[in-house]
Structure formats: structure tokens, C-alpha cells
Amino acid sequence: MNKRDLFTEVAKIVGKKKAAEEANSNVLDRAKKKGKVFRSIVALGAIITVFNFSALAFAASVPKAAEWEKTVAAAKKEGQVVIMGPAGEDMRDAYTEGFQKKYPGIRVEYSGMASALIATKLLTELSAGVYRNDLVFAGTITARSSLIPANALIPLQPYLVGPEIQNLTKWKGGKFEFSDDSEKYNLVFGNRITVAFFYNRDMVSPGKIKSWKDFLNPEWKGKIAMLNPARVGTGQVLTTFWYAKESQGLGKKFIRQFFTKQNVLISNDEAQLLDFLARGRYPIVIGPSGTLAFEMKNKGLPIELYRSTALQEGGLITASNATLMVPRNTPHPNALKVYLDYILSREGQYAWSKATGLTSRRRDVPTDHIPEVFVPKEGATYLADYKDPFVSLRDEAVEYVNSVLAH
16 A cells, blocks of 8 residues: 555545545645745655554554454353352352353353362363363462462463453553463462451550560460461461561571460461450460451451561561462363453452452552551562562471471
8 A cells, every 4th residue: 555545545544534635735735835845745744644653553453452352252152251269159259240241141150169179170170181161260379389380271461362451551560460480370460468467455565566576575475376387378378478587587496486485376267266366365366367357356356457567577468369370271262361351350350359358459449448457558568478489488488387386
């Protein structure tokens, strides 16, 4: 296509052919009358350049829009997207209801279960050649310790093509965040500040505790209960944090003294730990669910949450189960693209955030429904429990903690 043809075609596209022709003619006439042919050529070139850019922009946007329409149409033909994720009705609703309203022709089949069960079920199916799942929502431990090493996942980028998620300036840091160093397999779309500990406000003055090392003081002996650090959960996350902070006076020495000198009660039952806290049996509790604790606090029980950022050793953030990944041989690739475009949109992230109490990494998702104690501040420095070097230390830290607890 030559310049003249392109000029005419662009004018047709934008509905301004007549105006463009008149502008062209007027520029030439004025230039000829004044004997300024060179300037007319420059002016005409400027007009052509403007319309060339318009044509390129239009040509770029039209195929993308048309391509996305084809993707949605293909997704409707596939008819469903199959998802594995966290258990609970609230979680199921957050991951399904909004999408079903927006795309009634694409059914969401959702299976909710614990992360450990997700890994076992998915790997069993894949090894048997059964490919029924399109998307998995689970914790980073499931991704990095089980699914990635087993080559159970495929890169996400080919599926992140929808119009709602193309503007990466909407995301903190101006990009998607991944837990894996290759930035391909495990996308982290939300997080929250880890609560350092919970305390009974009738028995503990929070101003007395400014560092984890303060818990080694004799006054706390026999007064601390903790979620089992030998099992996956916040108890394990926090002991790994201690292990990683040897340069700040924690590390192996602190861990050994804490568990051997302070008569710490270890429990696998989060509800029991918070019940002990509310009744004052143990004025300090470490590791149980922050969401459950906040609910109990709102019911009038004397429970307070102490954020990790308030301690000298610094803050810790967790992604919890706010990560997603795509199993290999996804059976509904187009429905998956459409679903990802929804769940990572402002609308999808807001519904998810309200159900989980986690903050989205999207900047435009409100946090007014989340207790301020959980909300990370953009630009602040945190140690993330889903990124290296923390992840690489986890197994080493757990092995050491187990050796201490065994004695």
C-alpha cells in the first residue's frame, strides 16, 4: 500500500476521509499561492505521519480485540474450566460466582481441598495420563516442593493474554510476581503481613515486647504456646524466619534457647491455641490463623494481634494460598485464558480478597475490608516467605527445629 492509499484508507477507518482530503488540498493550495512548496511537502508529510500512526494503532488494536473475541467464542465451545483450590464455601463462591455471571456459557468446576491433597491428587492423575484440571490455586510450598520438581506445571505467560490484565501498571512493582526464580510457573497475586504473635490484652503489655529475643526473658517461661513448627503452617514459617535472621541475634542459638528453656507448649490445633489465649491459660500464642483470631477479637474476647513489622528484626509477608499455576496438558486452554483474565481483573481480585482477607497485588483493589494489621505497604521492605533465600532455607530450618524438639 502506497502513501496515498494508506492516507485514504486511514481516513475511511476513522470516518474522516472528507476532512482529510480537504486538509490535504488546503495545505497544497496555500503553499502554492505562497510559493512555499517545500513547506507544503513537510505539512503533508506531517498529516500522513499522524494518520500512519493512527492506522498502526488501529491495526494493532483491532486484531487484538478480534483475537480475544475468538478466544471467548472458543472458550464457550469448550464449555468449562476445571479448577483445584482451597476448601470452603466462601472460597468456592469467590472463585466461581462472579465469573459465572460474566460468562454464563462457561461452567466452573471447582474442587476445594487442602494444598497437600491438591498436590497428591494432581500428581496421581498426571502420572495416570488423566488431564482434567486447567488451573490450581495453592500455596507456594505445594508449587515449589511438589509440582515444579515433578514437571507437573507449564509456563503461565501464554495464558495471560486477556484485556483486563494487560496493563501491568495496575500491579505493584509494575509486573506480575512469581515465587519461582524462572518467573514462569507460580504466579503470586496476593499476600499479607504475617502476624508475629497474639496476646491476651488483659495480661500482656505489648510495649514490653520489641524483639523476638524478648521472649527469652524468664518472665515468659511457661507462658507461650505455639503452632507446631514441624508441620506446614505459620509456626514453621516463623521458625524459618528466625533461622534466617542469625545476623540479627536469632538463628540456631535463639531457636534452641526458645524451645529448650521456655517450656513452650506445642499444639497442632489452632482453635485450641486461641481458646487458651482467650481464657488466659497462655498469654502469648504464636502461629494460629490471624483471620480466626481477628474474628474472636471482634466478638469481644481479649485477643490482640501483634504484627511482625513492629519487631526489631523486621516484617514478614506470606502469600498463603494466593498463588496460581497451570498443570500440563490443560484440557480447556481458551476457557483458562478467559478465566485468568477475570480472576486477575479488579473485579475478580476484589471478590477474592473479600473472601480470603488477603490483599491483592493489584493497586486498584480496595483494602478497607481488611484489618490494617495485615496490609503490606507498597515500598516497604519485607522478607517474603515465598521467595528465595527464604524458601531455600526452609528444609534446613525445619530439620534443625525438629532436632531441637526431639530432645
